Amino acid sequence: MNPTVRRLAFATLLAAGLPVAAQSQHRVDPQRLYDYWILLNQNVAVDVPNSARNVNQPGCAAVSYMIGSDGLPRDLKVEKVVPKGDFGQIALSAVSNFRYGPSLSNKNHDPVDTYYVVPFNAPSDPAGQQQVMAPCRLPGYES
Incomplete structure (x- = not known):
């Protein structure tokens, strides 16, 4: 194979592998997240529908996500909603607006997977x- 073609092929493979390398390899329990990332928001904007199913009852929604090296939530997914209803989309809206800064022990801004x-x-x-x-x-998730 021509050396130029070989270098180009290598560069293409390397570039294709970068998104994979940026993915988190570490799942962190929310109560230990402060070891890696600190939530900077004091308040977040939330989209709440005018009418929704079961939103007047006590309940919860769990949203999993990765905190990227830039401190932004990525790959958000509603994992659990109790009781069944429309809490999930409201929770997803809130978590998507979170912003994080790295903790002192996370100098490399390593991404982590967590949930809220x-x-x-x-x-x-x-x-x-x-x-x-x-x-x-x-x-x-690691505790």
Whole structure:
């Protein structure tokens, strides 16, 4: 094979592999996320429909996502909604607006996979909030 063609083929393969290399290899429990990324938002904009199914009940929605090296959520997916209803799209809207900065121990801005549980109509006390959010915890994330 011609050396120029070989270099071009290598460069093409290398470029094609970059998106894969940028993907996270690390799943992090939300309670340990501060070891890698710090949420910078104090408030986020959320799209709430005028009418939706079961949004007046206490409930939760879990959204999984990757925090990219730029601190932006990517590959968002609604994983669980309790009770069944339209909480998922509202939660997805909120999480898509999160912005992160790297923690001091994440100097390389390494991407991580995580999730966020959005509570809806939860009581104000911490125990009541945990009870509403518990059904939306996702297994398989490092704690």
